[in-house]
Amino acid sequence: MPIQGLEVLQSSASLRGQNTGLRVLAKVSKYIDTSTCIGCKACEVACQEWNDLPVVPTQQVGTYQTLPTLQADFWNLIRFNEQEFEGGLAWLMRKDQCMHCADPGCLAACPAPGAIVQYANGIVDVNAENCIGCGLCETGCPFDVPRFSAKTGKMSKCTLCVDRVDSGLEPACIKACPTGCLHFGTKEDMVELGHARVKQLQANGFANAMLYDPPGVGGTGVVTVLAHGDKPELYGLPKDPRVPLSVTFSKRILKPLGIFAIGATLVGLFTHYVRTGPKKPHDDNPPRTGG
Amino acid sequence: MTNGWVDIKNADVILAMGGNPAENHPCGFKWAIEAKKTRNAKLVVVDPRFTRTAAVADVYAQLRPGSDIAFLNGIIRYAIETKRFHEDYVKLFTNAPYIINEKFAFDDGLFSGWDDTSKSYDKSAWAYQPNPTTNSYDVDPTLQHPRCVFQLLKKHVDRYTPEMVERITGTPKETFLNVAKVVTSTGNAERVGTITYALGWTQHSVGVQMIRAAATLQLLLGNVGRPGGGVNALRGHSNIQGCTDMGGTFEILSGYLATPRSELPDLDTYLQKVTPTTLNSQAWASMNYWQNYPKLMVSLLKSIYGKAATKENDFGYSWLPKTDGNYSWMYLFDEMYRGSSNRAGGVEPGPEGLVTAGMNPASIGPNAPKMVAALSKLKWLVVVENYEIETATFWKAPAEYGGAPVAEIQTEVFQLPASGFAEKDGSFTNSARWVQWKWKAVDAPGQSKTDQEIIARIFLAVRDLYQKEGGALPEAVLNVAWNYTNPASPDLGEVLREINGKALEDLFEPPKDPKDLKEPKKLIKAAGQQLDSFGQLRADGSTSCGNWLYTGCYTEAGNNTQRRNNADPSGLGMFHQWTFSWPANRRVMYNRASADAAGKAWDPTRPGIQWNGEKWGGPDVPDIAPDSPPGKFGAFIMLPEGSGRLFAPVLADGPFAEHYESVEAAIQNPLHPKVTSNPASRRFSTKFDKYGTAAEYPIVCTTYRLTEMYHYWTKNTGRLNQLQPGFFIELPEQLAKENGIANGEQVRVISARGEVQGVAMVTKRLGPMVVDGKPLWHIGFPIHWGYTGEEGHLGPLANMLTPSAMDANTWTPEFKTFLVRLEKGRPLKST
């Protein structure tokens, strides 16, 4: 369901959004400080509880991490990684979820009109009513976030608790976090907070600390403090994420034709096939130790 | 905690040792993160495992499980050697200057006073040296006398060189020295450091001494009594602090008053034995708060027996049960299993029945097979719980859990379904000693009842039987005051009112001149009114009080534990109008020590209390007589000498902390091979009480908890099972490799008591260690599983492996260090 009263900035397979420009909304952002996250997973449970997601079957396979990757019913996952550095061991923990990109690749890749929307406050949401379940958004996302739900036949991902945010509340994960490593507010404030923490980390010997807010996707609605900012891959983040060329192509050239949604779907499917071959389940996770 | 959760934000250095606060206290741990962010505080983690706390630490050191005293004594030595301790504080507030009598000695692992037959110490060998001329004790304010506490401590820790620390703990010398440097950076007026610990210290055969070592270090650094400082026990359950406050163990009544013993037949003998004599020494007198023992005890007796308690009948003292032996966990279960008890009057039959509420003996006791075997000796067992726990179903425990065939078990088991914490009102007392009211959130399901209703109905039924049938000592039951509006289910607000205490008669201020009969009497409290503070308690039976520490929690103003005003004028996180904190709503204990000799705060940016020329003022509630000028009383008012103890001549296993190996010792003690383990610790001798040797079981093992789980409960909760779906065993990478075990494969861990099998979690977070010159492995696993719970989430009891070994002072089991060996797992039965 689109959120009533929240203006849409852009919408998949449509010429433009419905933003009247009458109300200016500040862009919102989550702030994640991985250097003070303790991996307690309160955010995982809060996410599931608020969004009425069912218990997903899991198994102990030798890691603290709940699941190998995000799932259609699991939108918020703490990734654990043991890493040796010169100064000693680090146990990196990062909260993985939709990044709410300013230039969302999923939205660009989606051929169904209005299935993915970006609200005026920057939140990127799947509108299940319009989703045709083609899975093309997956190909557009450089963070490997959207998931196809076999149960509903729709795509599914973190909504940044847009229903809560629209009522002036913080997302459920932020509310649950016991350590205060998560914050929520305007993008501007969150970036400021992030820079201050990065500076402190740098002064404390983490010369490469940085605020992850990648320009390749126009910046994200989730800014992340990384103590080892030179190696975002260690946290499961791409170093320089961009929307795949095929998708940007489709966005610039084909999207104006978006009313011919079916055609776009076909082209999109073709592009997807050329790029990745037939659709595979998520079985390509490298084996991890411990964690 | 001497301090409190929020107060951690005032620290410059946080030493997390013997605990894993990020894992087990994530909500309180936020204040450590706050200190890191706002003060640039350093979080130092010393732990056998690279834990979730270590993941956000500034400094991490790995040490061998159970070797903490060597590490701490090493820091103490470093502090003295490099003069990185707070000398003014030490001279002012500790017993460093006290001279110890000539009998004191420490040789080859034993303190003087050791009696090898009784395997215990005669503590008189450790006493302060009396001075007959001053009727006091000898001190040397310059700390130079060779037998003053400071010099004895210096000598005692001199063996703990960085090289010796490395040899015992396995922590590389440089890593140790770095920790020592950061921690001792607080040994001055300008900086403050805190130490937090939990079961990683208490659950050892030298658990109390580990905490002693930490207290010694904190006193030396001048960190006790100051905001941002302290020795802080992080309590493991939401209300375990409340449980101990209310007499949760056999040797204490509520308010930490000693349980009467059979050799103390009347109130006078009891009070004489337990009330300490004030030891005035140094420059000042001691308040010796415990001299008020008679007021506290008589008020407690009045609250238990009400009108039936009179001066003539010793306020009912004779009706209180008296202990005549050791009723701690392991003794109790040993006697249950053996069917015979050692009591003061001789050997008696063991317990025949057991009521257990809010705990799960089959799972939580060490050496689970012995626990289960003991339960099967009972005639009856009552389990008050909200789930069908292992204890309630022990009779169908699989054989490997020590369960006998069902046909052989004669125990009649009653399970009384109880409501959970969210299904009833009441209060939780947190680690910071804050007594906080909480309100019922949901109705309890089915026929489950609140604990108070279950207890009340059992009590009323028993009382009924005594009324009808009489029996041995019926007064003990018939005289109990039970004046609740609903006797069958007392309202907990009423109970809290009773605990707070009230005036039974009009209370007047003591006359200034007892001979002046015309002096107008000043009324403090009218009969029936709630008391404001324990200062109003009387020993003549005119007050009643269920726990003197809680007086002030429910006054005439109402239930103060419901207060939720978060005003914090000092900005130090004291929140005096948020609920009630015992004692006396004080937020930092021993806060007299936050100010110098003249009563000025050591650090004006973090004052505790200060002397304004006339009286002590805030921000905190003074922990000293408010109008006593600086210099009149010692800061440690709960001790008869008024000084913080670097030397504690009261413990069962020595006045200074000494490194001993765990009962199952991985190595011979490098300091004194003849006395490897704590000599004052006890072992048991049934066929279940087996102890392994390093030759057979070469790997050190430890047990712990996970943040996703709560004890043995949450394996019934789908959402949480999803996060931690099953039992696992953490193994260092190299050890796994040597044994051909890959991550995710099944592995077996075997101790002298039993074995467990689970998924191998191969990790870098447990490293190889070199101890006493040889490589040593350590592994570990969490405790949360068992043979009941949600389908698909059952697992072995961690305590299948843990030994019947315990601390010499508290009899707490040694869950944290024992010996095992490792094997590849057996193939799983296909399901």
Ligand code: SF4
């Ligand atoms: S709740 Fe906060 S601290 Fe816990 S895992 Fe999530 S982000 Fe990390």
